[in-house]
Amino acid sequence: xxxxxxxxxxxxxxxxxxxxxxxxxxxxxxxxxxxxxxxxxxxxxxxxxxxxxxxxxxxxxxxxxxxxxxxxxxxxxxxxxxxxxxxxxxxxxxxxxxxxxxxxxxxxxxxxxxxxxxxxxxxxxxxxxxxxxxxxxxxxxxxxxxxxxxxxxxxxxxxxxxxxxxxxxxxxxxxxxxxxxxxxxxxxxxxxxxxxxxxxxxxxxxxxxxxxxxxx
DNA sequence: AAGCTAATCAACCGCCTGACG
DNA sequence: ACGTCAGGCGGTTGATTAGCT
Numbered sequence: 001x002x003x004x005x006x007x008x009x010x011x012x013x014x015x016x017x018x019x020x021x022x023x024x025x026x027x028x029x030x031x032x033x034x035x036x037x038x039x040x041x042x043x044x045x046x047x048x049x050x051x052x053x054x055x056x057x058x059x060x061x062x063x064x065x066x067x068x069x070x071x072x073x074x075x076x077x078x079x080x081x082x083x084x085x086x087x088x089x090x091x092x093x094x095x096x097x098x099x100x101x102x103x104x105x106x107x108x109x110x111x112x113x114x115x116x117x118x119x120x121x122x123x124x125x126x127x128x129x130x131x132x133x134x135x136x137x138x139x140x141x142x143x144x145x146x147x148x149x150x151x152x153x154x155x156x157x158x159x160x161x162x163x164x165x166x167x168x169x170x171x172x173x174x175x176x177x178x179x180x181x182x183x184x185x186x187x188x189x190x191x192x193x194x195x196x197x198x199x200x201x202x203x204x205x206x207x208x209x210x211x212x213x214x215x216x
Numbered sequence: 217a218a219g220c221t222a223a224t225c226a227a228c229c230g231c232c233t234g235a236c237g
Numbered sequence: 238a239c240g241t242c243a244g245g246c247g248g249t250t251g252a253t254t255a256g257c258t
Contacts, residue, residue, distance in 0.1 A: 003227060003251060015227075016252090038243065054244075055227065090246060101246075106225050 013047040017056055021046055025053055026061050059100040066098035070107055078104060079112055 005015035013021075028044035034057065037050035046053060059065075070078075074096055081092045089101040089108075096104060 017226085036243080050243080051229090051245095052227075058245095059226075087247065102226080105247075110224055 007047070011047065012049050012052075014052070017060075021048070022056070022061060025056060029057060029061075055102075059102045062100070064098055065100065065103075070099075070111075074099070075107075075112060078108060082108065082112075 003015040005013060005018070007013055017025075024044050024046055028040065032043075034040055034054070037054045040046075040050055041048045041053050044053070048056075077095060078092060081095060085091050087105075089105040093099050093101040093104045
């Protein structure tokens with residue numbers, strides 16, 4: 001489902017990433033971070049452009065990324081945020097820990113935009129915001145994460161009342177729960193350490209490297 | 217079984233913005 | 238103030254897979 005690899009006229013490799021390339025990029029970033037994407041492939045031994053490396057890292061290799069099916073709650077949140085924010089995928093993805101903007105965008109185009117839209121109604125007298133949707137609520141109760149967590153229970157059915165504090169609270173709860181899931185999905189030996197810079201003397205890399213990085 | 221179509225999603229492209237000299 | 242560069246974002250493409258006829 002990916003483009004066939006090829007070398008362009010500038011000697012830059014394009015198309016699908018190989019496992020070897022993934023390993024090189026992952027290992028390099030875990031050790032040295034990514035202060036300069038354009039220079040990174042040169043020092044990581046990759047024939048890719050910086051943009052391609054960044055994209056691969058952000059959308060596929062970054063620690064904590066969740067793969068697989070979206071939960072009902074995640075989908076509801078995407079729909080709600082898209083109603084509010086439009087196609088600002090990075091902002092939407094920021095509310096969904098473990099999901100990249102590309103992933104969210106793809107999921108929207110592939111699944112969510114085809115569904116019946118939410119209908120919002122305001123009550124002018126009570127100033128209360130209520131919503132109804134045509135989604136299948138039966139699926140909701142059966143939704144659960146791959147690892148056995150049932151968000152429906154945890155966050156009390158996600159009461160989607162918007163434009164008030166309850167909604168913000170609910171989003172924060174979801175974010176917190178998702179963070180926990182992401183942490184728990186990491187390998188046991190995964191930990192955050194501080195990297196002591198003692199590598200190249202390239203001016204390019206000065207000052208960037210004495211910060212926290214992921215190590216495996 | 218073969219051919220066609222739709223769905224999926226990784227990757228690319230072009231543009232915008234902010235930092236910096 | 239202007240030009241350049243890098244990072245980030247949203248839209249789009251295209252290879253592969255799944256499903257249907």
